[in-house]
Amino acid sequence: MTLRLSRRALLAAGAATLAVPRLDLLGIARAQDTAAPAPLLYRIPVGEIEVTAISDGFLVLEGPVFTGIDAETVSTALSEAFIDPAAPFHAGVTAHLVRSGGRTLLVDTGTSDLFGPTLGRLTAGLAAAGVAPEDVDAVLITHLHPDHIGGLLAGGAPAFPNATLHVAEAERAFWTDPAVASAAPEPMRPMFDRAAASLTAYGERVQPFADGAEVAPGITAMALPGHTPGHTGFRLSSGDAGMLIFGDAVNSAAVQFSHPEAAFVFDIDPALAVATRARLLDMLAADRLRIAGTHMPFPAVGHVARRGEAYAWVPEDWRYQ
Ligand SMILES: [Zn+2]
Numbered sequence: 001m002t003l004r005l006s007r008r009a010l011l012a013a014g015a016a017t018l019a020v021p022r023l024d025l026l027g028i029a030r031a032q033d034t035a036a037p038a039p040l041l042y043r044i045p046v047g048e049i050e051v052t053a054i055s056d057g058f059l060v061l062e063g064p065v066f067t068g069i070d071a072e073t074v075s076t077a078l079s080e081a082f083i084d085p086a087a088p089f090h091a092g093v094t095a096h097l098v099r100s101g102g103r104t105l106l107v108d109t110g111t112s113d114l115f116g117p118t119l120g121r122l123t124a125g126l127a128a129a130g131v132a133p134e135d136v137d138a139v140l141i142t143h144l145h146p147d148h149i150g151g152l153l154a155g156g157a158p159a160f161p162n163a164t165l166h167v168a169e170a171e172r173a174f175w176t177d178p179a180v181a182s183a184a185p186e187p188m189r190p191m192f193d194r195a196a197a198s199l200t201a202y203g204e205r206v207q208p209f210a211d212g213a214e215v216a217p218g219i220t221a222m223a224l225p226g227h228t229p230g231h232t233g234f235r236l237s238s239g240d241a242g243m244l245i246f247g248d249a250v251n252s253a254a255v256q257f258s259h260p261e262a263a264f265v266f267d268i269d270p271a272l273a274v275a276t277r278a279r280l281l282d283m284l285a286a287d288r289l290r291i292a293g294t295h296m297p298f299p300a301v302g303h304v305a306r307r308g309e310a311y312a313w314v315p316e317d318w319r320y321q
Pocket residue numbers: 145147148247248294295
């Protein structure tokens with residue numbers, strides 16, 4: 001991505017962001033009287049690899065969140081999913097604990113305290129899974145948006161003191177480029193600050209990777225650019241079993257399987273995000289590959305089925321175990 005393209009995309013993203021009146025990117029709202037819910041965990045075996053989906057809670061976004069698609073089409077898709085189109089948009093935030101080859105890995109880190117009382121539950125979820133922060137050997141980051149890296153820091157220091165931090169080189173380069181940051185609209189500045197602070201805190205333990213790299217035993221990086229320049233999925237393989245864990249390749253199960261052309265308000269390059277989604281969904285349906293996505297409805301694991309020219313989300317049957 002050239003700087004010129006980045007600037008244009010950033011301006012577009014900034015304009016869209018400004019059109020969302022009550023979306024607080026790094027919100028400071030706090031509920032004083034919200035009782036903490038019980039941690040939500042779900043174990044998913046992938047061959048010899050054990051994945052545990054851990055809910056960090058859910059985002060609540062007010063205002064239009066889809067772009068490049070007319071509002072009536074979105075309303076119809078939501079209604080067909082029995083979701084009130086007039087209600088605020090809700091999206092789950094799920095992080096994935098991965099135990100593979102004796103190593104303890106975490107894919108994304110939730111939001112910590114950046115988004116208010118409906119989120120920030122990952123730490124309790126990890127504890128419920130029997131994992132202390134110092135047990136985490138590596139953190140794999142799908143992209144450097146705050147709903148995926150909020151939990152990297154605790155009081156400004158690394159929340160996972162023994163973990164290496166794996167992030168796509170394209171992603172690291174974008175969020176740490178002073179020219180890109182200075183061209184970004186004001187509402188996006190906190191994202192740059194948070195990304196840079198997180199990478200700085202992990203210092204020498206940041207390990208940038210390229211598309212296709214094996215980032216851990218049995219786990220390879222798959223570039224899924226558009227939402228952000230270095231947005232990445234992680235492909236797990238163990239024997240015949242496989243799974244793709246992604247961040248924001250699909251933001252809404254209710255809308256973007258049936259309408260992959262719907263871009264999302266935080267896509268840095270909406271056209272590329274749509275093209276990536278089209279390519280990915282075609283591959284997932286053809287390969288019948290299991291997926292786990294940050295913003296899919298918890299436990300956020302399922303498959304993609306082809307439906308005519310578009311697709312459908314097929315949640316996996318609940319595993320009673
Ligand atoms: Zn996200």
